[in-house]
Amino acid sequence: MADERDPKLPDASTSRLQQLAVVGELAVGAAHEARNLLTAIVGFAQVARRRAHDPAYVAKQLERIERESRACVELLQRFLAPSRTGAAPLETVDVANVVDLVADSARSQFELQRLTLELDLDRALPHVHCSRDELTQVLLNLVSNALHATPVGGSITIATKRSGGALALSVTDTGPGVPAGLEEQIFEPFFTTKPIGQGTGLGLALCRTMLASVGGTIHVEAAPGHGATFVIRLPAEREDA
Numbered sequence: 001m002a003d004e005r006d007p008k009l010p011d012a013s014t015s016r017l018q019q020l021a022v023v024g025e026l027a028v029g030a031a032h033e034a035r036n037l038l039t040a041i042v043g044f045a046q047v048a049r050r051r052a053h054d055p056a057y058v059a060k061q062l063e064r065i066e067r068e069s070r071a072c073v074e075l076l077q078r079f080l081a082p083s084r085t086g087a088a089p090l091e092t093v094d095v096a097n098v099v100d101l102v103a104d105s106a107r108s109q110f111e112l113q114r115l116t117l118e119l120d121l122d123r124a125l126p127h128v129h130c131s132r133d134e135l136t137q138v139l140l141n142l143v144s145n146a147l148h149a150t151p152v153g154g155s156i157t158i159a160t161k162r163s164g165g166a167l168a169l170s171v172t173d174t175g176p177g178v179p180a181g182l183e184e185q186i187f188e189p190f191f192t193t194k195p196i197g198q199g200t201g202l203g204l205a206l207c208r209t210m211l212a213s214v215g216g217t218i219h220v221e222a223a224p225g226h227g228a229t230f231v232i233r234l235p236a237e238r239e240d241a
């Protein structure tokens with residue numbers, strides 16, 4: 001199916017100032033997502049150094065470093081492309097594959113923070129029509145937030161299930177949860193409770209924008225007991241398509 005999203009970059013009729021504003025917005029988004037990928041790369045380098053005596057383990061981490069570095073280069077290429085639409089191509093995506101990739105990307109951070117990652121996936125779900133790279137970025141943002149919120153010994157669960165004509169993808173953590181009354185505000189750009197220099201407050205706003213461009217939604221719920229559950233809904237592709 002063709003990419004039906006509107007290119008974000010204004011055409012020649014828009015003013016230079018408007019063009020700069022759009023490029024600025026795309027640059028901030030690209031920098032935010034590149035930082036997530038670089039955080040994963042640093043994590044793999046750290047765990048590899050701890051087991052430098054184990055060549056097979058080091059080789060595996062190098063493979064992951066290469067994969068994440070390539071993803072980072074691609075992300076920046078897209079931003080620097082002459083059209084600078086910033087939009088990644090849409091494709092048919094198996095959400096379980098994206099979860100597997102993100103689980104692997106975040107592996108070293110789980111190890112370093114002594115947290116457990118649990119997957120509760122329905123692997124027979126219909127596919128979704130979206131950008132694989134953007135869905136990966138969305139999930140990485142949610143996992144990165146959950147890693148930040150969850151104390152040592154806690155766990156994070158990524159789950160998928162059918163939800164009517166949609167597919168629900170959720171990330172649940174055992175952290176303190178989102179304070180009542182802030183459930184909407186946390187999706188606003190620049191809203192952060194992290195100390196200066198640690199958070200931009202752009203992660204969830206970018207997630208919502210990326211999902212909205214393919215008809216998806218995201219909201220937060222209180223997790224049973226303690227913690228937060230972020231739920232993404234994406235329209236499922238027709239199974240006879």
Ligand SMILES: Nc1ncnc2c1ncn2[C@@H]1O[C@H](COP(=O)(O)OP(=O)(O)OP(=O)(O)O)[C@@H](O)[C@H]1O
Nearest residue numbers: 145146149177186192193199200201202203204228
């Ligand atoms: N899993 C979570 N548990 C509790 N609070 C959360 C969770 N995820 C997000 N939040 C709250 O939502 C705020 C906004 O999150 P968002 O991802 O947009 O920005 P950030 O994480 O603060 O900054 P950045 O994404 O640049 O690191 C966080 O600062 C935090 O207060």
Ligand SMILES: [Mg+2]
Nearest residue numbers: 141145203204
């Ligand atoms: Mg964040």
